[in-house]
Amino acid sequence: MPKIKYIDEKGTEREADVPTGWSVMEGAVKNLIPGIDADCGGACACATCHVYVDPAWLEKLPPKQDMEETMLDFAPDVQPNSRLSCQITVTPELDGLVVRTPKTQH
Amino acid sequence: MLAPLLEMLFRTIMSQRIVIIGAGQAGAQAVTSLRAEGFAGAIAMIGDEPFAPYQRPPLSKAYLMGTLERARLFLKPETFYREANCELILGVSVRVIDRKARTVALTDGRTLSYDMLLLATGTRVRRIKCPGADLAGIHYLRSIEDVDGLHAVFQPGKRLAIVGGGYIGLEVAAVAAKHGLDVMVFEAMDRVMARAVSKPVSDFFEQAHRTAGVKLMLNTGVEAFEGASHLEAVRASGAAYPADIALVGIGVVPNMDLAKDADLACEDGIVVDQNCATADPAIFAAGDCTWHVGREGVPLRLESVQNAIDQAKHAAYAMLGKPKIYSEVPWFWSDQYDLKLQIAGLARSSDQIVVRGDPGTRKFAVFHLRDAAVVAVEAVNAASEYLVGRKLIVAGARVAPERLADVSIPMKSIA
Numbered sequence: 001m002p003k004i005k006y007i008d009e010k011g012t013e014r015e016a017d018v019p020t021g022w023s024v025m026e027g028a029v030k031n032l033i034p035g036i037d038a039d040c041g042g043a044c045a046c047a048t049c050h051v052y053v054d055p056a057w058l059e060k061l062p063p064k065q066d067m068e069e070t071m072l073d074f075a076p077d078v079q080p081n082s083r084l085s086c087q088i089t090v091t092p093e094l095d096g097l098v099v100r101t102p103k104t105q106h
Numbered sequence: 107m108l109a110p111l112l113e114m115l116f117r118t119i120m121s122q123r124i125v126i127i128g129a130g131q132a133g134a135q136a137v138t139s140l141r142a143e144g145f146a147g148a149i150a151m152i153g154d155e156p157f158a159p160y161q162r163p164p165l166s167k168a169y170l171m172g173t174l175e176r177a178r179l180f181l182k183p184e185t186f187y188r189e190a191n192c193e194l195i196l197g198v199s200v201r202v203i204d205r206k207a208r209t210v211a212l213t214d215g216r217t218l219s220y221d222m223l224l225l226a227t228g229t230r231v232r233r234i235k236c237p238g239a240d241l242a243g244i245h246y247l248r249s250i251e252d253v254d255g256l257h258a259v260f261q262p263g264k265r266l267a268i269v270g271g272g273y274i275g276l277e278v279a280a281v282a283a284k285h286g287l288d289v290m291v292f293e294a295m296d297r298v299m300a301r302a303v304s305k306p307v308s309d310f311f312e313q314a315h316r317t318a319g320v321k322l323m324l325n326t327g328v329e330a331f332e333g334a335s336h337l338e339a340v341r342a343s344g345a346a347y348p349a350d351i352a353l354v355g356i357g358v359v360p361n362m363d364l365a366k367d368a369d370l371a372c373e374d375g376i377v378v379d380q381n382c383a384t385a386d387p388a389i390f391a392a393g394d395c396t397w398h399v400g401r402e403g404v405p406l407r408l409e410s411v412q413n414a415i416d417q418a419k420h421a422a423y424a425m426l427g428k429p430k431i432y433s434e435v436p437w438f439w440s441d442q443y444d445l446k447l448q449i450a451g452l453a454r455s456s457d458q459i460v461v462r463g464d465p466g467t468r469k470f471a472v473f474h475l476r477d478a479a480v481v482a483v484e485a486v487n488a489a490s491e492y493l494v495g496r497k498l499i500v501a502g503a504r505v506a507p508e509r510l511a512d513v514s515i516p517m518k519s520i521a
């Protein structure tokens with residue numbers, strides 16, 4: 001199973017095995033990793049699953065769809081490496097992916 | 107001054123027990139929020155379904171389609187309840203609340219005492235009452251078990267009659283059409299989702315379903331189901347329509363019998379104030395089951411994930427002696443085909459609507475204004491309209507209708 005590393009705003013690192021096909025958001029929620037609210041459960045409707053992707057990994061992610069791009073436009077503290085974690089599907093190629101969770105999702 | 111202070115101290119005493127009735131979206135959020143807000147007493151949550159709290163929205167979407175497995179429905183991993191020290195009692199329902207003794211009696215014979223009680227009982231489907239309503243082959247959709255029952259017969263080529271053109275009926279229609287079933291929708295009103303969305307949105311979705319091959323019958327109430335023991339046809343407007351399966355989606359009714367029997371006020375839901383409190387200082391309610399005062403000051407009942415989450419948070423604040431007024435802007439979504447409908451605010455109070463964009467492009471939004479201020483937005487594949495709309499609603503902003511309608515002005519510069 002691919003391993004995903006989540007780093008919170010204080011720098012605490014947590015690693016989780018996330019099944020292929022699940023989203024990076026689900027990897028956090030199902031492993032009790034804090035920092036991601038995911039109110040809508042991955043429907044790309046709430047923008048409370050915002051993460052910053054480690055720059056080394058940005059290129060390897062599938063590009064954002066329109067909906068994600070726009071939702072992110074309005075999230076707090078958006079950076080060029082911002083993504084909605086519910087829209088990143090875990091694949092074997094993403095084994096080792098590192099994401100950082102923001103200070104707040106609201 | 108002393109009384110509220112004492113009350114607060116009393117409520118935060120560590121040895122207290124909070125009992126949550128209903129293990130759904132609101133119940134799970136309440137556990138999270140109670141712990142996050144520092145409640146250190148005992149929590150017990152009782153749910154009559156055999157499952158830990160799960161998300162219902164995917165039931166009529168990806169879970170029905172078969173693209174999301176059951177494990178992904180659950181809101182929290184099992185370890186969550188252990189770590190939160192929440193006793194999860196599943197497959198058992200609460201029979202009666204004794205407000206004097208502050209106890210609840212369970213169907214397994216147990217009695218639990220509480221210091222504070224949260225009613226998060228949700229809703230149940232409204233059953234159709236017509237001849238043949240008990241025939242085999244007639245389905246409803248509220249729970250995991252409902253979908254699993256439907257799955258067994260959800261096969262390409264089957265003739266599916268959907269009774270009710272609301273969100274659930276139409277989401278199922280979309281999945282079924284994609285899956286190769288032959289789909290008919292019977293809707294008694296003159297447009298689909300009539301209670302929930304404005305006419306331009308109804309008209310658009312009607313067209314989308316027709317284009318996908320769904321037969322939509324408006325102004326057509328179902329009169330009976332026909333068949334020997336299994337459904338064979340649906341009778342509507344005097345004609346018989348052959349069908350192998352029926353899915354009835356004609357709305358829900360709030361689970362409030364417990365509250366009623368305990369002499370708590372109920373309307374079309376359990377009456378709560380803006381802190382999610384009932385008239386009994388030890389009893390609170392959250393989610394689909396509440397009759398509450400929204401931000402517009404009008405009492406109503408909402409059926410949405412947003413309301414379940416936000417009311418559960420507010421109930422937790424109030425239980426711990428830090429009440430906050432619940433005045434969140436409601437939001438909701440529905441997925442049908444490649445169309446994402448996102449709604450914020452309440453359209454029912456509007457006096458003017460503005461359409462932005464061309465529905466023909468499958469991307470547009472409808473803004474609702476009252477006294478020139480934005481009160482609601484319905485957006486189809488239009489996330490910026492939805493998100494900016496939400497901000498405008500929170501701010502109570504007035505925007506010139508011509509600006510809202512002008513797609514050459516980006517939403518960002520309207521915000």
Ligand SMILES: Cc1cc2nc3c(=O)[nH]c(=O)nc-3n(C[C@H](O)[C@H](O)[C@H](O)COP(=O)(O)OP(=O)(O)OC[C@H]3O[C@@H](n4cnc5c(N)ncnc54)[C@H](O)[C@@H]3O)c2cc1C
Pocket residue numbers: 127128129130131132133152153154155161162163164165166198199200201226227228229247248249274361364392393394395408409410411412414437438439440441
């Ligand atoms: C098919 C479907 C699709 C949906 N799609 C969307 C969507 O796209 N977007 C959206 O925002 N919302 C959607 N919703 C609505 C959303 O799921 C609900 O608003 C939400 O689940 C409400 O949460 P709740 O906790 O109030 O109630 P529920 O999640 O229904 O939980 C209540 C629980 O309490 C249990 N219970 C009741 N009485 C007792 C008792 N006496 N003892 C023990 N347990 C009891 C019930 O069985 C239930 O398990 C959908 C709902 C359905 C059914």
Ligand code: FES
Pocket residue numbers: 025037038039040041042043044045046047048049084085086087
């Ligand atoms: S979980 Fe809601 S947008 Fe990602």
